[in-house]
Amino acid sequence: MKTSILMLTISALSVGFSAAAEPIQIIQPAKITEPEKVELGKMLYFEPRLSKSGFISCNSCHNLSMGGVDAIPTSIGDRWQQGPINAPTVLNADFMLAQFWDGRAKDLQEQAGGPIANPKEMGFTHELAVKTVASMPAYRQKFAKVYGSEAVDIDKITDAIAAFEKTLVTPNSPFDKYLNGDEQAISADAKTGYELFKSHGCVACHNGPAVGGTSYMKMGLVKPFHTDNPAEGRKAVTGKESDKMVFKVPTLRNIELTYPYFHDGSVWSLAEAVNTMSELQMGQKLTEQETAQMVEFLKTLTGEQPQIVLPILPPSNETTPLPQPFSKG
Amino acid sequence: MKTSILMLTISALSVGFSAAAEPIQIIQPAKITEPEKVELGKMLYFEPRLSKSGFISCNSCHNLSMGGVDAIPTSIGDRWQQGPINAPTVLNADFMLAQFWDGRAKDLQEQAGGPIANPKEMGFTHELAVKTVASMPAYRQKFAKVYGSEAVDIDKITDAIAAFEKTLVTPNSPFDKYLNGDEQAISADAKTGYELFKSHGCVACHNGPAVGGTSYMKMGLVKPFHTDNPAEGRKAVTGKESDKMVFKVPTLRNIELTYPYFHDGSVWSLAEAVNTMSELQMGQKLTEQETAQMVEFLKTLTGEQPQIVLPILPPSNETTPLPQPFSKG
Numbered sequence: 001m002k003t004s005i006l007m008l009t010i011s012a013l014s015v016g017f018s019a020a021a022e023p024i025q026i027i028q029p030a031k032i033t034e035p036e037k038v039e040l041g042k043m044l045y046f047e048p049r050l051s052k053s054g055f056i057s058c059n060s061c062h063n064l065s066m067g068g069v070d071a072i073p074t075s076i077g078d079r080w081q082q083g084p085i086n087a088p089t090v091l092n093a094d095f096m097l098a099q100f101w102d103g104r105a106k107d108l109q110e111q112a113g114g115p116i117a118n119p120k121e122m123g124f125t126h127e128l129a130v131k132t133v134a135s136m137p138a139y140r141q142k143f144a145k146v147y148g149s150e151a152v153d154i155d156k157i158t159d160a161i162a163a164f165e166k167t168l169v170t171p172n173s174p175f176d177k178y179l180n181g182d183e184q185a186i187s188a189d190a191k192t193g194y195e196l197f198k199s200h201g202c203v204a205c206h207n208g209p210a211v212g213g214t215s216y217m218k219m220g221l222v223k224p225f226h227t228d229n230p231a232e233g234r235k236a237v238t239g240k241e242s243d244k245m246v247f248k249v250p251t252l253r254n255i256e257l258t259y260p261y262f263h264d265g266s267v268w269s270l271a272e273a274v275n276t277m278s279e280l281q282m283g284q285k286l287t288e289q290e291t292a293q294m295v296e297f298l299k300t301l302t303g304e305q306p307q308i309v310l311p312i313l314p315p316s317n318e319t320t321p322l323p324q325p326f327s328k329g
Numbered sequence: 330m331k332t333s334i335l336m337l338t339i340s341a342l343s344v345g346f347s348a349a350a351e352p353i354q355i356i357q358p359a360k361i362t363e364p365e366k367v368e369l370g371k372m373l374y375f376e377p378r379l380s381k382s383g384f385i386s387c388n389s390c391h392n393l394s395m396g397g398v399d400a401i402p403t404s405i406g407d408r409w410q411q412g413p414i415n416a417p418t419v420l421n422a423d424f425m426l427a428q429f430w431d432g433r434a435k436d437l438q439e440q441a442g443g444p445i446a447n448p449k450e451m452g453f454t455h456e457l458a459v460k461t462v463a464s465m466p467a468y469r470q471k472f473a474k475v476y477g478s479e480a481v482d483i484d485k486i487t488d489a490i491a492a493f494e495k496t497l498v499t500p501n502s503p504f505d506k507y508l509n510g511d512e513q514a515i516s517a518d519a520k521t522g523y524e525l526f527k528s529h530g531c532v533a534c535h536n537g538p539a540v541g542g543t544s545y546m547k548m549g550l551v552k553p554f555h556t557d558n559p560a561e562g563r564k565a566v567t568g569k570e571s572d573k574m575v576f577k578v579p580t581l582r583n584i585e586l587t588y589p590y591f592h593d594g595s596v597w598s599l600a601e602a603v604n605t606m607s608e609l610q611m612g613q614k615l616t617e618q619e620t621a622q623m624v625e626f627l628k629t630l631t632g633e634q635p636q637i638v639l640p641i642l643p644p645s646n647e648t649t650p651l652p653q654p655f656s657k658g
Contacts, residue, residue, distance in 0.1 A: 046394050055405050060384075065375050065642045072654045076384050080409035082655050257644045269647055308639040313394045315586050318598055325401045326411050 019179040023203040024211050026176045027092065027253065027303065030167040037146045041164025043139075043311040044157055049132050051122035052078055054323025058115070058161065062090035064308050067257025068168065073265030074229075078123030085231050086265035089258045091306075092251055094166045095210035101247045101263045103216060104237045108162035113154060126154040132321050133157060138314035170254055170303030178300065186300045193297025196290055201282055211252035211301060218246045219263065222283035225276075229264035256299045270295050348508040352532040353540050355505045356421065356582065356632065359496040366475045370493025372468075372640040373486055379458050380451035381407055383652025387444070387490065391419035393637050396586025397497065402594030403558075407452030414560050415594035418587045420635070421580055423495045424539035430576045430592045432545060433566045437491035442483060455483040461650050462486060467643035499583055499632030507629065515629045522626025525619055530611055540581040540630060547575045548592065551612035554605075558593035585628045599624050 019026060032038055044050065048057040061075040061083075062068050068089035070076070075083035085101055093099065099111035115121040116129050133139045134152035144150045146160065175194075177185035186194075197203060206212045216234055219225045225245065234243035247263055260266065261273040274294045278284045286294065348355060361367055373379065377386040390404040390412075391397050397418035399405070404412035414430055422428065428440035444450040445458050462468045463481035473479045475489065504523075506514035515523075526532060535541045545563055548554045554574065563572035576592055589595065590602040603623045607613045615623065 048392070048395075049400075053405065054401050055389075055399065063377070065639055066377075067644070070384065071378075071645065072383050072652050076382065076654055259645065268645075268651065305641045310394055310637040310639055312634045315396070316400065316588065316597075322597065323401050325405055 019181070022179060023198065023207040024175070024179070025209040026179050027095075027169060027171050027173070027209045029171045030169040032167055034146070034163060036142070037160050037163040038167055039164075039311075040139075040142045040146055041160035041162065042308070043142075043313060044133070044161050045164050046311050047133075047313060049313075049316065049320070049323065050116050050124060050129050050157075052124045052128075052323070053325040055325055056122050058090075058112070061087045061115075061121075064090075064168070064306060067091060067254045067305070068093075069258045071259060073260050075121070077121040078119065081120045083120060085229065085263050086260065088250060089254060090165055091168050091170050091258075092210045092213075092253045093168070095208065095251065096213035096248060097215065098248060101231065101250075102233050102237050103248045108165045109155075109158045112158035112161040112165070128321050129157060130154055132316075135317060135320040136314040168306050170305060173253070173301050173303035175297075175300040176303065187296060189293045189296040190300045191297075193293035193295070196286075196294055197297055200278065200284055200286075202277070205249040205281075206252050212249045213251045215249050216243075216246050217249050217281075219280070220245055221281045223280045225262075225280055227262075227264045227266060229266075231263055233263075252298060252301055254302050254305075256302050270298060274298070348510070351508060352527065352536040353504070353508070354538040355508050356424075356498060356500050356502070356538045358500045359498040361496055363475070363492060365471070366489050366492040367496055368493075368640075369468075369471045369475055370489035370491070371637070372471075372642060373462070373490050374493050375640050376462075376642060378461050378642075378645065378649070378652065379445050379453060379486075381453045381457075381652070382654040384654055385451050387419075387441070390416045390444075390450075393419075393497070393635060396420060396583045396634070397422075398587045400588060402589050404450070406450040407448065410449045412449060414558065414592050415589065417579060418583060419494055420497050420499050421539045421542075421582045422497070424537065424580065425542035425577065426544065427577065430560065430579075431562050431566050432577045437494045438484075438487045441487035441490040441494070445483075457650050458486065459483055461645075464646060464649040465643045497635050499634060502582070502630050502632035504626070504629040505632065516625060518622045518625040519629045520626075522619075522622035522624070525615075525623055526626055529607065529613060529615075531606070534578040534610075535581050541578045542580045544578050545572075545575050546578050546610075548609070549574055550610045552609045554591075554609055556591075556593045556595060558595075560592055562592075581627060581630055583631050583634075585631050599627060603627070 045058045048055050048060070050057065056078065061070045063070055068091040070087050074085060075087045077083055088101065094108055097103065099105040099108060100114070105111040105114060113126065116124050117126055130152050140150040140152065143152050143156060147156050174185045174190075197206075205215060205217050208214045219233070232244050234246040235241065237243070255270065259270070260268045261270070267273045267276060271291050274291050275286060278286050374387045377384050377389070379386065385407065390399045392399055397420040399416050403414055404416045406412055417430065423437055426432065428434040428437060429443070434440040434443060442455065445453050446455055459481050469479040469481065472481050472485060476485050503514045503519075507520075526535075534544060534546050537543045548562070561573050563575040564570065566572070585599065588599070589597045590599070596602045596605060600620050603620050604615060607615050
């Protein structure tokens with residue numbers, strides 16, 4: 001027993017990598033500096049009355065029970081309209097250089113206002129969202145505590161939601177423990193998978209604490225990506241033809257939980273996603289064993305999921321706009 | 330100050346009622362005897378993969394952030410189909426003599442199977458629900474712990490959901506504290522409202538720990554209730570013409586949270602609901618003050634809401650049936 005512990009120690013030392021020099025960084029737990037704002041933001045994140053129907057909340061499509069996604073190819077919106085693109089995870093989203101697949105929102109606050117007013121998503125208006133929240137004394141009191149005034153506006157609503165979302169970080173994954181020096185935290189196959197992940201060049205895009213989200217990249221760099229999804233990526237933002245099919249590189253944190261994969265949500269299997277990326281982005285064909293090892297590595301990126309106590313929302317009253325779940329308008 | 334405390338004490342004593350003799354009983358906190366089953370049931374309660382779309386869970390329509398309801402007249406089902414009747418609250422539901430408005434399910438376990446397989450609600454089949462849950466090793470392990478075998482079946486799924494639902498009790502409302510001897514727990518108007526509630530005969534149906542749920546009663550006893558909702562109540566279960574429009578008496582616990590009211594969800598204001606019930610069931614017209622006092626009393630029935638830590642659900646894998654959010658079938 002003593003011998004084996006000694007051997008493990010030697011083996012750990014002999015790897016000799018420095019976490020700081022690795023392309024993937026340890027993800028740190030969120031520091032909560034404004035707990036009351038975070039609590040208000042959590043209420044609003046779970047608030048279905050921010051939608052026209054009174055049925056859809058942020059959590060409907062970025063479900064914190066399921067890795068911060070809805071786990072379907074594209075989301076279900078107001079009156080069951082089919083969303084245009086796969087819902088990206090809200091977990092670790094603050095590490096992204098911008099929000100949405102095409103990066104059209106500069107940060108989480110700007111993002112949060114989008115779905116509320118998108119007729120295909122929550123189908124509401126900012127004006128009605130504000131009126132709804134402001135109608136409830138319990139919300140007004142919380143706004144007063146956090147913002148110094150009972151006045152509710154859309155910027156405060158989205159600021160609070162963003163403050164909550166910034167806490168949705170998933171530290172202490174097996175891979176983080178490994179980076180932190182715990183050689184036993186991941187399997188030998190996962191270690192090989194990580195070496196392949198580096199040597200095959202995946203880290204060129206999938207790097208940093210979120211293992212992605214730090215750059216834009218063309219989907220189908222070497223070979224074209226075939227999809228029925230009409231999304232054009234960054235071109236929709238910049239207008240440049242060269243930005244066609246250029247998307248924000250998604251985070252690979254919790255990738256085991258955030259299927260189906262790619263902006264069109266077309267691939268359910270992580271092995272298939274790895275093979276497709278390898279072929280289309282790198283022009284490389286992996287062996288079956290390499291794919292399995294890469295998948296094994298990717299699964300070590302699943303971190304501790306945020307522990308969320310479900311908020312209790314205040315009741316509507318006679319001044320609250322009525323939800324319109326079945327109106328045609 | 331001393332005098333006023335003395336006076337209050339005397340006044341409390343002088344009421345002299347015995348809680349045991351009251352028609353409404355104190356609601357006791359849930360006793361959890363099988364915590365692992367409750368935990369499994371909570372996962373299944375929040376499990377959208379028990380629906381065809383992968384989007385609708387029990388919590389979608391019985392939202393524990395919102396008094397155990399969806400707060401819309403009738404629920405949104407698979408492909409946004411409009412439900413036939415207002416979703417009753419899951420809170421304190423185990424105190425009901427039977428489940429659903431027409432009492433067609435004898436208990437919570439029998440109820441839980443209904444929406445899963447109802448094409449207008451979760452739109453799934455029991456077979457696919459079982460296959461989905463059984464596909465995930467983390468679920469199988471939990472079933473083994475709770476039921477002694479990894480085998481999943483619909484009876485175990487609904488048994489676990491029911492075990493969780495039995496814990497969804499809301500004790501320590503201001504009214505319970507009042508019943509328990511704390512004279513200051515409710516206002517003078519609420520006390521008068523309670524006296525009116527008794528003297529006007531509301532307690533004939535709304536009694537017991539859940540302030541309802543112990544009997545069936547005709548909706549529109551004295552004057553007919555006009556509604557576009559085609560639900561026939563108990564007649565659908567018994568086939569008897571005399572059971573037409575006879576519904577289970579709903580609980581009034583947390584009634585401030587469980588709007589809109591009645592089986593058709595047609596009334597949003599508690600004052601209007603009180604007036605309507607008084608007129609249609611008792612043939613009595615309340616004064617504005619009486620209505621306000623009754624409402625004041627009813628609001629004291631809002632208890633401590635269950636504190637729910639959101640469950641983290643295991644990921645699907647290649648053996649999990651794919652959700653069908655947009656298929657026409």
